[in-house]
Amino acid sequence: VTPIRKYGKAYLHDPKHDIWKTSFHFSMGNNGNLADGDFYYGEGKFWANNRGQQGLVDLGKSVPFDPNRLNISRIKFYKQGVKAKHGHVYLSRARRGEDNRYILFRVINSAQKNKMIGVEYTVFETGSIVVQSNKQSSFSIRGPRRFSSEGKRRWEKDKVITGNYTIIFNYISGYQIPPSQTKRLERGGTIVFTGEYRPNRN
Numbered sequence: 155v156t157p158i159r160k161y162g163k164a165y166l167h168d169p170k171h172d173i174w175k176t177s178f179h180f181s182m183g184n185n186g187n188l189a190d191g192d193f194y195y196g197e198g199k200f201w202a203n204n205r206g207q208q209g210l211v212d213l214g215k216s217v218p219f220d221p222n223r224l225n226i227s228r229i230k231f232y233k234q235g236v237k238a239k240h241g242h243v244y245l246s247r248a249r250r251g252e253d254n255r256y257i258l259f260r261v262i263n264s265a266q267k268n269k270m271i272g273v274e275y276t277v278f279e280t281g282s283i284v285v286q287s288n289k290q291s292s293f294s295i296r297g298p299r300r301f302s303s304e305g306k307r308r309w310e311k312d313k314v315i316t317g318n319y320t321i322i323f324n325y326i327s328g329y330q331i332p333p334s335q336t337k338r339l340e341r342g343g344t345i346v347f348t349g350e351y352r353p354n355r356n
Contacts, residue, residue, distance in 0.1 A: 160180075160181070160183075160276065161274070162180075162183060162274070162275060162276075163262070163272065163273065163275070164178045164180070164183075164185075164272070164273055164275060165185075165270055165271065165272050165273075166185075166194065166195035166270070166271050167195070167269065167270045168196050168197070168198075168268065168269045168270070169187070169188060169194070169196050170196075170269075171266075171269045171270070172270075173187050173188070174187055176188055176195055176196060177189075177190050177191030177192070177194035177195070178191045178192065179191040179192060180192050180248070180257045180259075180275055180277050181252060181255065181277055191249070192246060192247075192248050192249045192252075192257060193246055193249075196235075197235065198237060198238055198268045199235035199236055199237050200235065200236045200238055200244065200246075202231075202232075202233050202236070202246060202247075209231020209232055209233060209246065209247050210231060210232070210236055210244060210245070210246040210247075211229060211230065211232065211236070211244065211246075212236050212237070212239070212242055212244055213242070213243045213244060213245055214243065215239070215241045215242050215243070218243075219243050219258065219260050219274075220258075221276060221278040222298050222299060222315060224245070224258070226245070226256065226280065226313040226315075227311070227312055227313045229245060231246075231247060238261055238268070238271050240261050240263070240264065241260065242261055243258065243260045244259050244260070244261075245257070245258055246259070248277075254279055254280045254281060254341045254342040255277065255279050255280075255341065256277070256278055256279070256280065257275055257276075257277055258275065258276050258278065259273045259275035259276075260273060260274050260275075261273055262274050278315055278316070279315070279316045279340075279341035279342075280312075280313045280314055280315055280316060280341070280342075281314060281316055281339040281340060281341060281342055281343040281344060281345070282311065282312045282313075282314060282339075282343070282345075283295065283310070283311045283314050283319065283339065283344070284308070284310050284344060284345070284347070285303070285308070285310075285321065285346075285347045285348075285349070286307065286308045286309075286347070286348050286349070287306075287307050287308075287323070287349035287350070288307070288350050288351055289307070289329065289349075289351040290305050290306060290307055291304070291305075291306075291307075291323055291324065291326060291349055291351065292304030292305065292323075292324040293321055293323045293324060293347075293349065294321070294322050294324075295319055295320065295321050295347075296319070296320050296322075297317050297318055297319035297320065297339075298315045298316070298317040298318075298319075299314055299315055304324075314339060316338075316339045316340060316341055316343075317338070317339060318336060318338050318339075319336065319337060319338075319339060320334060320335065320336040321334060321335050321336075321347040321349075322334045323349045323351075326351055328353060329351040329352060329353055329354060330352045330353075330354060332348075332349035332350055332351060335347050
């Protein structure tokens with residue numbers, strides 16, 4: 155399965171003015187009514203409660219519109235209406251059945267006294283990375299996101315954006331360095347990097 159990384163623009167309408175365009179299914183790229191799509195727009199707010207969508211949050215105006223620069227595991231979601239503000243960046247989970255898929259979007263314009271709102275968006279997906287080693291070691295991981303750690307035999311990170319990741323283990327005195335490894339993280343999947351440090355032969 156090829157991970158989704160999609161960019162586009164969409165318009166959402168207040169349901170009082172166009173019930174069939176009040177929501178948007180961001181993975182498919184089409185409008186729907188209140189019960190369709192991932193979330194809907196109404197009363198000048200985004201509502202994240204249709205089809206078990208489970209949450210939407212306003213990240214503010216200064217947050218980069220870039221999923222590679224977000225730490226999703228620290229973001230708390232909620233279902234209440236979130237006011238639509240020009241230039242603000244928002245993060246939403248996709249609707250039920252599309253687990254580990256997220257929508258990052260930004261309000262770019264509004265029209266007819268908030269009867270319609272325009273957003274630019276990117277859809278991305280997440281999985282988990284596990285690193286295990288037979289010694290307390292340090293390492294660095296490069297890919298869409300970068301990570302590093304030291305002094306642990308096991309390290310885990312969830313809600314990591316999908317893509318190719320390469321791990322490089324660091325030197326431990328008296329041991330051979332495990333070879334670097336590259337693996338592809340898919341939506342909802344877990345990749346495991348294993349580092350086996352072997353004593354140097356004298």
